Amino acid sequence: MFFLYNILTHITKYILKVIALFNPKIKLFVKGRKHVFKTLKNTISTSDKTIWIHTASLGEFEQGLPIIEKLKLQYPTYKIIVSFFSPSGYEVKKNNPIADCIVYLPLDTKKNVTQYLDLAQPDLAIFVKYEFWPNYLNELKQRNIPTLLVSGIFRKNQIFFKPFGKGMRKSLHAFSYFFVQNEHSKELLNSISFKNVAVAGDTRYDRVSEILERDNSLDFIADFKENKTVIVYGSSWEDDEAIYLDFLNNSTGIKHIIAPHDIKPRKIEKLKKGIQKSVVLYSEKEGKNLANYDVFIIDTIGLLTKIYSYADIGFVGGAFKTGLHNVLEPAVFGIPVIIGPEYNKFQEAVDLVNQKGVISINSKNEYETIIQKLITHTDYRKETGNINASFIKQQSGATNEIVSYISKTLK
Numbered sequence: 365m366f367f368l369y370n371i372l373t374h375i376t377k378y379i380l381k382v383i384a385l386f387n388p389k390i391k392l393f394v395k396g397r398k399h400v401f402k403t404l405k406n407t408i409s410t411s412d413k414t415i416w417i418h419t420a421s422l423g424e425f426e427q428g429l430p431i432i433e434k435l436k437l438q439y440p441t442y443k444i445i446v447s448f449f450s451p452s453g454y455e456v457k458k459n460n461p462i463a464d465c466i467v468y469l470p471l472d473t474k475k476n477v478t479q480y481l482d483l484a485q486p487d488l489a490i491f492v493k494y495e496f497w498p499n500y501l502n503e504l505k506q507r508n509i510p511t512l513l514v515s516g517i518f519r520k521n522q523i524f525f526k527p528f529g530k531g532m533r534k535s536l537h538a539f540s541y542f543f544v545q546n547e548h549s550k551e552l553l554n555s556i557s558f559k560n561v562a563v564a565g566d567t568r569y570d571r572v573s574e575i576l577e578r579d580n581s582l583d584f585i586a587d588f589k590e591n592k593t594v595i596v597y598g599s600s601w602e603d604d605e606a607i608y609l610d611f612l613n614n615s616t617g618i619k620h621i622i623a624p625h626d627i628k629p630r631k632i633e634k635l636k637k638g639i640q641k642s643v644v645l646y647s648e649k650e651g652k653n654l655a656n657y658d659v660f661i662i663d664t665i666g667l668l669t670k671i672y673s674y675a676d677i678g679f680v681g682g683a684f685k686t687g688l689h690n691v692l693e694p695a696v697f698g699i700p701v702i703i704g705p706e707y708n709k710f711q712e713a714v715d716l717v718n719q720k721g722v723i724s725i726n727s728k729n730e731y732e733t734i735i736q737k738l739i740t741h742t743d744y745r746k747e748t749g750n751i752n753a754s755f756i757k758q759q760s761g762a763t764n765e766i767v768s769y770i771s772k773t774l775k
Contacts (some may be wrong), residue, residue: 707736
């Protein structure tokens with residue numbers, strides 16, 4: 365099976381080059397990998413001590429970030445290398461100063477792996493959540509490089525737990541230790557004889573907890589809100605807009621802030637045309653009395669986390685079709701959060717729905733019922749929001765547990 369995997373990996377390399385001629389995202393995927401080895405040569409010298417953290421995309425980067433920040437403080441003489449698999453992660457974070465070197469991960473061929481590890485020369489390797497590349501893992505094992513999986517999630521349908529998954533199970537032996545998010549993942553690993561496992565939780569809880577310690581003030585949002593109830597619709601798509609726009613258009617005495625996932629001008633204009641209330645765009649806010657408007661559309665990026673601090677109720681988009689966005693960012697502020705029905709692949713959402721701090725709805729009618737209840741029953745709204753804040757506080761601490769283990773590995 366491993367032989368077949370290597371053949372398929374090489375075939376994939378050539379197929380991607382063809383697809384890249386027609387697909388901009390795949391073009392970034394292929395083109396970006398051409399400069400990896402040169403970047404490593406220019407950044408890492410043979411005398412450097414390094415820690416390599418691999419993340420698939422933006423979500424995994426956010427999970428790894430609390431660990432990276434602590435490692436930078438605790439091991440200032442080590443250089444930090446961060447690799448991404450996805451263009452959507454690399455292109456956004458490629459200039460982030462948190463790491464000394466940020467690169468794409470070369471495809472998992474034996475030649476690439478050897479060259480990458482020769483140049484990166486990690487003293488420690490950390491994989492975040494669920495990136496398992498057999499050639500990288502096998503070579504790390506051969507070189508006796510301590511390797512950790514952090515915020516790991518395992519599911520019964522993964523190949524490791526199938527009768528034909530022996531070759532992939534072998535790759536897991538590269539991990540010195542598994543820090544997983546839940547008991548189920550630990551039990552699955554135990555079932556295939558891995559005992560070097562701890563349920564540490566999700567490092568993103570540490571990440572969002574730190575948000576409360578920052579200055580989240582935005583004067584223009586305060587001006588817009590006045591003293592009214594505010595609903596923030598974060599990272600919403602057209603499928604989400606179909607759920608909440610009727611209520612928005614018929615509501616009274618409520619302020620609405622929409623932060624669309626897609627902020628292209630034509631998308632913003634289409635959204636604006638569907639709103640029958642007074643609307644102001646972030647890009648057009650200067651010189652206007654924001655208190656006079658009912659709806660504020662945020663046609664820029666980078667402000668949503670702070671905006672959530674002004675919300676009384678949060679609606680997080682993506683769970684009707686495209687993929688749920690971050691529910692922890694609004695939840696940490698102690699507000700109730702509403703999402704769509706497709707959330708089962710997101711452990712934090714599953715947990716918070718079970719706790720009843722995040723509310724999943726299936727239709728426009730369900731949304732209107734729950735939003736009216738949250739608006740009119742302030743005690744219920746506060747109790748629901750407090751569930752989220754308390755749960756996040758209880759789940760924090762994974763980063764300290766992982767870094768404590770690392771301190772015994774890196775001398």
